[in-house]
Amino acid sequence: MNEADSRDIAASFGRRGYTLTDDLKKADAVVVNTCTVRQRAEDKAISQIGRLRKWKLARPDGKLFIVGCAAQKLGGKDLKRRFPFVDEVTGARDIEYFEDALAAQLGPAPETGYPDSALFRSPQSSYVTIMRGCSHKCSYCIVPAVRGPAVFLPPEEILQDARLKLAAGAKEIVLLGQTVNAYRHGKTTFSELLKKVLGLPGLARLRFMSPHPLYFDESFTAVLAGNPKLARYLHLPVQSGSDRILKAMRRGYTRTQYLDLLAKLRAAVPELAVSTDFIVGYPGETEEDFADTLALIKEGRFSMAFCFKYSPRSDRPEMASHLDEPAMEARLEKLLAAVKKNSRLVLNERIGKIEEVLFETENYGRTSGNFGCRVKAGGAPGALSKALIEGADKNVLNGKVI
Numbered sequence: 001m002n003e004a005d006s007r008d009i010a011a012s013f014g015r016r017g018y019t020l021t022d023d024l025k026k027a028d029a030v031v032v033n034t035c036t037v038r039q040r041a042e043d044k045a046i047s048q049i050g051r052l053r054k055w056k057l058a059r060p061d062g063k064l065f066i067v068g069c070a071a072q073k074l075g076g077k078d079l080k081r082r083f084p085f086v087d088e089v090t091g092a093r094d095i096e097y098f099e100d101a102l103a104a105q106l107g108p109a110p111e112t113g114y115p116d117s118a119l120f121r122s123p124q125s126s127y128v129t130i131m132r133g134c135s136h137k138c139s140y141c142i143v144p145a146v147r148g149p150a151v152f153l154p155p156e157e158i159l160q161d162a163r164l165k166l167a168a169g170a171k172e173i174v175l176l177g178q179t180v181n182a183y184r185h186g187k188t189t190f191s192e193l194l195k196k197v198l199g200l201p202g203l204a205r206l207r208f209m210s211p212h213p214l215y216f217d218e219s220f221t222a223v224l225a226g227n228p229k230l231a232r233y234l235h236l237p238v239q240s241g242s243d244r245i246l247k248a249m250r251r252g253y254t255r256t257q258y259l260d261l262l263a264k265l266r267a268a269v270p271e272l273a274v275s276t277d278f279i280v281g282y283p284g285e286t287e288e289d290f291a292d293t294l295a296l297i298k299e300g301r302f303s304m305a306f307c308f309k310y311s312p313r314s315d316r317p318e319m320a321s322h323l324d325e326p327a328m329e330a331r332l333e334k335l336l337a338a339v340k341k342n343s344r345l346v347l348n349e350r351i352g353k354i355e356e357v358l359f360e361t362e363n364y365g366r367t368s369g370n371f372g373c374r375v376k377a378g379g380a381p382g383a384l385s386k387a388l389i390e391g392a393d394k395n396v397l398n399g400k401v402i
């Protein structure tokens with residue numbers, strides 16, 4: 001979400017004639033988009049802001065904006081007291097009003113539309129936010145507190161954003177939100193929204209991130225099965241393989257229910273690739289619970305997983321992990337190794353198959369299942385071509401355009 005917000009913020013600057021730079025010395029404005037999902041992210045954001053003191057001293061005319069979840073959590077007043085050189089603080093809840101904050105500092109935008117495909121997430125792929133916030137209460141998660149309850153954007157607004165990005169050269173759209181498949185606006189459900197976006201001219205592929213296991217229904221399965229433009233890929237966070245821990249996390253499903261859902265979706269779309277998120281070291285996680293998580297990797301046939309060490313986001317003593325840092329690290333390493341091993345197996349299953357590749361360069365693109373794919377020749381940026389998969393190395397497929 002923060003990455004998508006950053007890109008939209010960059011677009012707001014772009015409409016005022018700004019371009020992106022990695023070189024602080026050249027920057028006329030700096031935006032720090034902060035995250036607080038884990039403590040480390042918040043600490044990094046704070047030290048980054050501290051380091052910008054020097055830039056602001058050298059560039060008193062430069063504008064410094066602090067946005068995002070940590071800004072929301074810590075509060076504008078506190079941040080400005082600690083870092084008086086900051087010009088503007090916009091918390092995650094108010095990010096849709098960033099344009100107003102920018103107008104206050106720099107004046108209104110003379111341009112409309114999407115300024116530059118260089119701001120996409122990849123050369124041909126752009127995020128489109130469809131909801132903000134989250135109405136779940138997962139015990140470990142700070143998102144609902146900093147981003148507020150789920151708010152779904154009107155379908156017309158979403159379609160307009162997608163149209164602008166397609167007009168600017170996007171071939172792929174990634175619909176984004178904390179629980180995207182819970183989408184509902186008036187009579188428009190998630191499945192209906194997917195159909196509307198799938199109907200936009202110029203779209204080669206549609207992705208979404210992240211769904212929640214609780215909100216898939218029959219109509220989604222039908223849309224997935226019936227629309228090859230909808231990526232054969234889900235990033236479906238499971239968090240743990242232990243029922244005891246899932247319950248303590250208030251995830252709302254059991255291990256069996258999660259696996260049954262995957263089985264149902266794969267029965268409709270056998271080539272579906274699935275990746276996930278895991279948290280290790282949740283308070284009370286025993287060796288047995290952790291073993292359940294390890295075993296789930298193979299059962300879920302995950303192509304990839306983001307693995308996180310539990311980071312307490314509340315001061316309540318029962319929310320502290322009983323694991324010390326070395327024990328936490330040991331579990332994380334075991335988990336990462338198991339994920340890597342399984343990814344290899346899942347990748348190798350694609351050898352001999354024909355995959356549709358959306359090319360980013362002449363030699364590299366992504367398959368519908370979100371695997372990277374290299375070809376020697378025949379690719380063209382933005383083109384969707386079929387490739388025969390001949391091999392795999394590390395985490396990338398090798399194919400031949402056919």
Ligand code: 5AD
Nearest residue numbers: 140141237277278279308309310311
């Ligand atoms: N500690 C560790 N990981 C967390 N996540 C969310 N909150 C925490 C936390 N307190 C992870 C979850 C989520 C991903 C975006 O971040 O796995 O799916």
Ligand code: SF4
Nearest residue numbers: 134136138141143178
């Ligand atoms: Fe956090 Fe996702 Fe749970 Fe919402 S559904 S509380 S964003 S982990």
